[in-house]
Amino acid sequence: MKPERLEPVPFRGGGFAPRMSRAGGAVALLGLIALWQAATSILHVSPLFMPSPLAIAAALYQLVVHGDLLSQVGVSVLRILAGWSLGVVAGLALGLGMGLFSFARSAGFSIVSALFPIPKIALLPLMILWFGIGEGSKVATIALGVFFPTAISAASGVDSVPRNLIRMAQSFGLPFGDIVRKVVLPGALPSILAGFRISSSIALLLVVSAEMIGAEKGIGAFVLQAGNLMQTDQLLAGVVVLSLIGLVVARAIGALEARLIDWR
Amino acid sequence: MAEIALDGVSHRFGALDVLVDVSFSVGAGEIAAIVGPSGCGKSTLLSIAGGLLQPSAGSVRAGGFPAASLNPLTFVFQDFALLPWRDVAGNVALALEHRALSPHETKTIVADVLARTGLSDFAAALPKQLSGGMRQRVGLARALAVRPAVLLMDEPLSALDSQTRDLLMDDLSRLLEDGDMSVLYVTHNLDEAVRLADRAIVFSRRPGRIRAISQAPVPRAKRRDPAHAETLARWRADLWDMIRGEAAEAERETVAERAP
Ligand SMILES: Nc1ncnc2c1ncn2[C@@H]1O[C@H](COP(=O)(O)OP(=O)(O)OP(=O)(O)O)[C@@H](O)[C@H]1O
Ligand SMILES: [Mg+2]
Numbered sequence: 470m471k472p473e474r475l476e477p478v479p480f481r482g483g484g485f486a487p488r489m490s491r492a493g494g495a496v497a498l499l500g501l502i503a504l505w506q507a508a509t510s511i512l513h514v515s516p517l518f519m520p521s522p523l524a525i526a527a528a529l530y531q532l533v534v535h536g537d538l539l540s541q542v543g544v545s546v547l548r549i550l551a552g553w554s555l556g557v558v559a560g561l562a563l564g565l566g567m568g569l570f571s572f573a574r575s576a577g578f579s580i581v582s583a584l585f586p587i588p589k590i591a592l593l594p595l596m597i598l599w600f601g602i603g604e605g606s607k608v609a610t611i612a613l614g615v616f617f618p619t620a621i622s623a624a625s626g627v628d629s630v631p632r633n634l635i636r637m638a639q640s641f642g643l644p645f646g647d648i649v650r651k652v653v654l655p656g657a658l659p660s661i662l663a664g665f666r667i668s669s670s671i672a673l674l675l676v677v678s679a680e681m682i683g684a685e686k687g688i689g690a691f692v693l694q695a696g697n698l699m700q701t702d703q704l705l706a707g708v709v710v711l712s713l714i715g716l717v718v719a720r721a722i723g724a725l726e727a728r729l730i731d732w733r
Numbered sequence: 734m735a736e737i738a739l740d741g742v743s744h745r746f747g748a749l750d751v752l753v754d755v756s757f758s759v760g761a762g763e764i765a766a767i768v769g770p771s772g773c774g775k776s777t778l779l780s781i782a783g784g785l786l787q788p789s790a791g792s793v794r795a796g797g798f799p800a801a802s803l804n805p806l807t808f809v810f811q812d813f814a815l816l817p818w819r820d821v822a823g824n825v826a827l828a829l830e831h832r833a834l835s836p837h838e839t840k841t842i843v844a845d846v847l848a849r850t851g852l853s854d855f856a857a858a859l860p861k862q863l864s865g866g867m868r869q870r871v872g873l874a875r876a877l878a879v880r881p882a883v884l885l886m887d888e889p890l891s892a893l894d895s896q897t898r899d900l901l902m903d904d905l906s907r908l909l910e911d912g913d914m915s916v917l918y919v920t921h922n923l924d925e926a927v928r929l930a931d932r933a934i935v936f937s938r939r940p941g942r943i944r945a946i947s948q949a950p951v952p953r954a955k956r957r958d959p960a961h962a963e964t965l966a967r968w969r970a971d972l973w974d975m976i977r978g979e980a981a982e983a984e985r986e987t988v989a990e991r992a993p
Contacts, residue, residue: 631814633810633812633814634814634816636780636785636814637808637810637814638827639785640783640784640785640804640806640807640808641804641807641827641828641875641879642804642831643827643831644831647830647831651816651827651830652816655816655818656818730818732817732818732819732859732860732861733817733861
């Protein structure tokens with residue numbers, strides 16, 4: 470039977486495909502800052518309560534040019550670098566061991582699951598008892614905070630290496646060390662780098678916390694002191710610097726990922 | 734002359750009997766197709782044959798390998814098993830790097846096998862840039878690079894679409910022609926068995942036992958000769974007769990296992 474009339478088939482496959490635009494993102498961000506600027510001047514918000522973006526920028530400029538903000542940042546960055554490196558090296562060693570050897574796996578998983586939930590900043594007083602109020606305790610706290618997520622990401626990275634790739638390497642007679650170096654490590658790399666993202670933000674969090682609790686120098690101490698002196702513009706200038714550090718680190722890890730795991 | 738012999742091989746995974754008392758041997762230059770319903774233990778058998786899995790009982794022995802063979806027992810995998818972070822040449826080189834070869838020798842071997850598998854133009858490509866057929870060519874090139882005495886192939890073509898499979902079957906039969914490799918070729922595709930094998934070893938459903946060993950009625954060199962088409966079609970039908978009942982039975986068992 471022939472139908473009377475053919476209707477056009479309506480399109481119903483649209484949507485569910487959001488796209489990112491750099492320009493759009495920049496506009497939104499600048500818009501937010503402009504809104505903030507406008508709000509502070511129109512509503513006459515006390516700069517003590519909430520300074521305008523321009524005031525913060527001015528404070529930042531003053532602090533960088535005439536103050537010692539950069540050296541404060543330098544102190545914090547050194548602490549992060551030291552603690553993060555120590556934690557990453559130890560965490561990678563444990564995590565890879567957990568992925569490769571039965572003993573390390575059983576021991577590692579029980580130890581990690583017992584200690585991972587501890588908020589590491591709670592151990593700062595203990596670290597101060599052990600390593601003194603100086604650099605040692607802060608570096609140790611950061612290292613501890615970084616150690617566990619690194620171990621977990623390395624172990625799960627090794628676990629995620631397809632079993633058949635390892636069997637393939639065995640079937641071609643590759644020795645153990647070669648299999649680890651050429652198959653397991655590259656296969657675990659995406660997970661390890663994802664772990665770096667987490668551990669670097671933990672390191673930033675911990676350095677600020679530790680410096681707020683007991684330090685003369687460092688960006689955390691600076692922010693706390695600005696708050697105590699009700700220098701809100703300087704306080705927020707410090708926060709801006711912190712977010713810039715976070716941004717730079719995230720970018721660096723992104724670049725590392727683009728270089729090292731472009732095969733995905 | 735290379736030979737591989739399985740003697741009374743049985744295997745169980747926990748409570749699951751997978752292989753029962755499997756014995757056969759494959760001589761030099763011979764291609765044996767292992768056919769059987771899915772889940773009957775073909776992959777398990779191949780892993781055992783290549784020393785990747787220890788059988789619950791029985792033994793595998795092999796010998797008579799040419800001195801030039803770098804890796805006498807060599808696998809070609811169904812899912813290709815390529816390192817996604819290495820390019821084509823690097824994936825082939827992986828099989829050679831730990832051998833006592835000079836960098837120049839390695840390079841020469843890699844270039845040679847890439848040429849033989851039609852991959853010369855793709856030496857620098859990453860696996861993700863290749864089609865399935867090309868990826869399995871890399872798997873083949875890697876296997877040929879180590880000059881295997883016994884080639885263990887686990888459904889090498891079943892991840893490919895049927896056109897690619899036909900193309901690769903031609904290449905495979907050409908590559909297996911020269912040299913006196915013994916080949917254990919696992920497949921559930923009877924066309925591949927009929928095209929490539931000297932013998933078909935037919936398995937029952939799980940637990941897999943040898944149901945029959947069937948000699949090819951036409952020598953390998955004459956498989957494409959239309960004069961033999963009918964004979965080969967009959968062989969295929971015979972093989973299918975042996976498998977059909979088992980396959981249907983295995984299918985029903987799978988359904989029963991999955992039912993709540
Ligand atoms: N590592 C394992 N642990 C437990 N059971 C397994 C394991 N490997 C395979 N099996 C089971 O053993 C049986 C045989 O598996 P195998 O892969 O050897 O069969 P196959 O004939 O190759 O099947 P297919 O045609 O699907 O490739 C299956 O039922 C499978 O579920
Ligand atoms: Mg299989």
